[in-house]
Amino acid sequence: MKFSTRAIHAGQEPDAATGAIMTPIFQTSTYAQTGLGGHKGYEYSRTGNPTRTALEECLAALENGSYGLAFASGLAGESAILSMLKAGDHIVSCDDLYGGTYRLFERIVGRYNIETSYVTASSIADYEKAIRPNTKLLWLETPTNPLLRLVDIRAVAEIAHRHQILVVVDNTFSSPYFQKPLDLGADIVLHSTTKYINGHSDVVGGAIITNNQEAYExxxxNQNAAGGIPGPFDAWLTLRGVKTLAVRMRQHEENALAVARYLVEHPRVEKVYYxxxxxxxxxxxxxxxxxxxxGMVSFQFKGTLADVDRVVRRLKIFTFAESLGGVESLVCHPATMTHASIPQKIREARGLTDTLLRLSVGIEDAEDLLADLEYALA
Structure with a gap:
C-alpha cells in the first residue's frame, strides 16, 4: 500500500464484532478474563488498548517501522527513550532543538548524572568529535526547531553505528509524509503527534517508531511501567487526523513556500529560514x-521586541499561540514561548534572537495568509 492508503487503512480493519468501518473507542480500563492467563490479548488499558493498538500499527506503517508505541505527549515519548540510559551515560544532541527537549536534558535527566553535549546541527564532523566512550544516543531534530537547519541523517547514522550508538530522530516537523528517518539509518523515530500527525489542534500525544527489537522491548x-499513555479517545482522535495527513502536508508545503517567498522580498524582514x-x-x-x-517558516524581523509585539497583535488569520502543525496558521515567538526554558545567552548564541518569529503555515487560502502578513508588517 502507498502512503495515503496506509494512513487510512493500516491497523484499522473493520471491527470484527460489529463491522464498524471506523475503529471503535474502547473506553475501558480493564478486560474480562476466563481464568489464569485466559484473555484475548488485553488485560489492562495502561498495558494495551485496542484503539491505541490501531494507532501504533498505523504510525509504524507510515514510518516503515516494525514497532510503534503511542504516548500521552511527545515529551512522554522522549522520557521513555531517555529511560533506556543509566547514570554516567552521555548524549550528543544538535544545538538547535525544541526548548522542552533542552529542559528535559538539562533539568531532569541531568540530575541523574546523564550529560548532554550540543553540536552544530549541520556539522557532521562535530557529531563524531563529540562522541565519548560513554555516549549512548545521538539526538537529532531535522529540520530543527525553530531555525529549520537540516541534519544529514544517513551520514550521522553511519558514524553512530561505527561506535555502536543509537540514533534518535525527532521527525515532528517533517511528518512521515515528507521524511522517513528509519530508511536513512536512524534507530528510533520520535513524534509529537499533537502536531502534523493529528493536525487539528485538539489532542496532545506522542509516538515512537523503531525497527530495533531490543529498543522496542x-x-x-517503560510505556507500561511508567504509564505515560494516551487514553482511547486521544488515540481515536489522532487516528481520525492521520487519515488526511498526505493531503494536508501537500497544502501546508504549498502555502509555506508562498509565504517564504513573500517574506524574502519584504523590506522589514531580515532573514527567512525555509x-x-x-x-x-x-x-x-x-x-x-x-x-x-x-509547512514551517521562521524569520528574523527588523525592529525591536516592541515591534514584534505590535506585529503579532495585528495578525488576524495567523493566531499567536504555541504549538504547530494544525490546519490553522499559527505564529509563535520562540524566545518567550517554546524556547523560553533555554537561557538567553545560549539562545542568542545559537541564533535564536528576540526578533525571531516562527510560523506554522496552515491550509487556508494562500492569498489570505499573504494579505494578513502584509497588513501586520505594514
Missing part, C-alpha cells in the same frame, strides 16, 4: 533527504 516496558528556498544553506540536502519541505 525496553521502550514498551529549506524549500534555494538560498537555504541545506537546500540540496533537503532535496535529497526529504520528499517535500514542510
Amino acid at each position: 525496553a521502550l514498551k516496558f 529549506p524549500g528556498l534555494p538560498s537555504h544553506p541545506d537546500h540540496e540536502l533537503a532535496k535529497r533527504q526529504m520528499s517535500g519541505f514542510g
Whole structure:
C-alpha cells in the first residue's frame, strides 16, 4: 500500500464484532478474563488498548517501522527513550532543538548524572568529535526547531553505528509524509503527534517508531511501567487526523513556500529560514533527504521586541499561540514561548534572537495568509 492508503487503512480493519468501518473507542480500563492467563490479548488499558493498538500499527506503517508505541505527549515519548540510559551515560544532541527537549536534558535527566553535549546541527564532523566512550544516543531534530537547519541523517547514522550508538530522530516537523528517518539509518523515530500527525489542534500525544527489537522491548516496558499513555479517545482522535495527513502536508508545503517567498522580498524582514528556498544553506540536502519541505517558516524581523509585539497583535488569520502543525496558521515567538526554558545567552548564541518569529503555515487560502502578513508588517 502507498502512503495515503496506509494512513487510512493500516491497523484499522473493520471491527470484527460489529463491522464498524471506523475503529471503535474502547473506553475501558480493564478486560474480562476466563481464568489464569485466559484473555484475548488485553488485560489492562495502561498495558494495551485496542484503539491505541490501531494507532501504533498505523504510525509504524507510515514510518516503515516494525514497532510503534503511542504516548500521552511527545515529551512522554522522549522520557521513555531517555529511560533506556543509566547514570554516567552521555548524549550528543544538535544545538538547535525544541526548548522542552533542552529542559528535559538539562533539568531532569541531568540530575541523574546523564550529560548532554550540543553540536552544530549541520556539522557532521562535530557529531563524531563529540562522541565519548560513554555516549549512548545521538539526538537529532531535522529540520530543527525553530531555525529549520537540516541534519544529514544517513551520514550521522553511519558514524553512530561505527561506535555502536543509537540514533534518535525527532521527525515532528517533517511528518512521515515528507521524511522517513528509519530508511536513512536512524534507530528510533520520535513524534509529537499533537502536531502534523493529528493536525487539528485538539489532542496532545506522542509516538515512537523503531525497527530495533531490543529498543522496542525496553521502550514498551517503560510505556507500561511508567504509564505515560494516551487514553482511547486521544488515540481515536489522532487516528481520525492521520487519515488526511498526505493531503494536508501537500497544502501546508504549498502555502509555506508562498509565504517564504513573500517574506524574502519584504523590506522589514531580515532573514527567512525555509529549506524549500534555494538560498537555504541545506537546500540540496533537503532535496535529497526529504520528499517535500514542510509547512514551517521562521524569520528574523527588523525592529525591536516592541515591534514584534505590535506585529503579532495585528495578525488576524495567523493566531499567536504555541504549538504547530494544525490546519490553522499559527505564529509563535520562540524566545518567550517554546524556547523560553533555554537561557538567553545560549539562545542568542545559537541564533535564536528576540526578533525571531516562527510560523506554522496552515491550509487556508494562500492569498489570505499573504494579505494578513502584509497588513501586520505594514
